Amino acid sequence: MQIGVHDSIAFSFDPERIAGFLESHGHQCAVLEAGSSVEEYDCVVTFGHEDVLLDAPWVHCIRAGVDAFPFERYAETGTALTNSPGIHATTIGETVLGMLLSFARRLHRYRDRQHANSWEVEPYDATFTVQDETVCVVGLGTLGEGVALRADALGMTVRGVRREPKPVPGVDELFRPDELHDAVAGARFVVLCVPLTEDTEAMIDADVFAAMDDDAYLINVARGGVVAEDALLDALDGNEIAGAGLDAHAEEPLPADSPLWEYDDVIVTPHVGALSNTYHESVGKLVVANAERLENGESLSDRVV
Numbered sequence: 084m085q086i087g088v089h090d091s092i093a094f095s096f097d098p099e100r101i102a103g104f105l106e107s108h109g110h111q112c113a114v115l116e117a118g119s120s121v122e123e124y125d126c127v128v129t130f131g132h133e134d135v136l137l138d139a140p141w142v143h144c145i146r147a148g149v150d151a152f153p154f155e156r157y158a159e160t161g162t163a164l165t166n167s168p169g170i171h172a173t174t175i176g177e178t179v180l181g182m183l184l185s186f187a188r189r190l191h192r193y194r195d196r197q198h199a200n201s202w203e204v205e206p207y208d209a210t211f212t213v214q215d216e217t218v219c220v221v222g223l224g225t226l227g228e229g230v231a232l233r234a235d236a237l238g239m240t241v242r243g244v245r246r247e248p249k250p251v252p253g254v255d256e257l258f259r260p261d262e263l264h265d266a267v268a269g270a271r272f273v274v275l276c277v278p279l280t281e282d283t284e285a286m287i288d289a290d291v292f293a294a295m296d297d298d299a300y301l302i303n304v305a306r307g308g309v310v311a312e313d314a315l316l317d318a319l320d321g322n323e324i325a326g327a328g329l330d331a332h333a334e335e336p337l338p339a340d341s342p343l344w345e346y347d348d349v350i351v352t353p354h355v356g357a358l359s360n361t362y363h364e365s366v367g368k369l370v371v372a373n374a375e376r377l378e379n380g381e382s383l384s385d386r387v388v
């Protein structure tokens with residue numbers, strides 16, 4: 084197949100990495116600058132959307148979340164849109180557990196002080212172990228299960244929130260979205276793993292922060308829009324919660340003047356929770372498998388539109 088690799092992928096990694104992987108599987112690839120014509124390609128692999136992509140028969144997004152893509156336009160033009168689900172359990176699971184452990188063991192505070200050659204010790208009762216604490220995971224698909232299994236392995240009690248009352252490995256207690264306040268109350272950590280949809284937009288609002296314990300931490304590895312950012316800032320300023328680990332932000336890059344950079348107990352990461360040195364292979368395998376399906380006259384897997 085002729086596959087174009089859109090250079091928006093450079094937000095995450097060098098587009099040549101995935102082009103090389105696809106070429107090693109028999110495809111012909113070219114890295115395309117934004118605005119380039121895509122008409123000659125059977126597929127374009129991309130991070131983001133631009134309208135010129137609608138001239139291709141098939142667009143593959145290297146992300147699981149495709150909330151920034153205009154689905155109606157794809158439906159109108161007949162361009163197939165596929166996404167990249169099922170590949171983020173380990174990376175996001177480890178990123179989230181890293182944040183939980185950092186907050187519990189205060190590693191973020193010591194790393195900050197290291198820059199000032201400071202030996203200052205955290206207050207004795209600021210330290211805790213994640214073992215025997217409760218985590219509430221909101222959204223229990225690839226990400227949520229990846230978090231739940233790892234939290235369970237560390238001896239945490241795991242609550243989960245999803246619409247379907249289907250059990251999930253590692254989750255001790257399931258809640259429905261309309262029970263969110265009960266689910267977060269008493270949890271030391273609330274971890275967001277839902278897609279951004281009409282239902283989940285700003286679902287973490289002032290009422291949810293009020294329901295959370297004062298010593299609880301919010302972790303967002305989903306999308307910035309799932310959290311009402313003003314309410315988050317109010318909750319941090321009002322000590323309604325203890326802190327936050329934020330990989331996803333309402334505006335990305337997080338603006339240089341955002342107050343979120345300034346809190347000692349906020350960990351900001353630049354939407355990299357899923358990245359690893361093998362991401363190009365994980366996505367490449369999805370594209371190769373789908374190309375093979377098309378070549379065999381089968382329909383595309385993971386088709387969103």
Ligand code: NDP
Pocket residue numbers: 147148149168169171175221222223224225226227244245246247248260276277278279282283304305306330331354355356357358
């Ligand atoms: P999945 O589709 O595998 O899982 C989504 C889960 O959310 C399902 O368990 C679904 O269960 C649940 N859900 C959907 N709507 C609601 C709702 N209103 N209330 C509660 N639960 C709900 O997606 P992934 O786990 O792969 O990814 C989730 C999102 O995380 C992506 O859409 C993307 O935005 C983001 N993401 C971020 C990454 C990063 O780099 N930080 C990496 C990968 C993904 P049910 O249907 O039962 O409700």
Ligand code: 7N6
Pocket residue numbers: 095145146147148149171357358
């Ligand atoms: C890094 C992953 C997703 O939705 O937001 C993530 O999959 C991006 C490319």
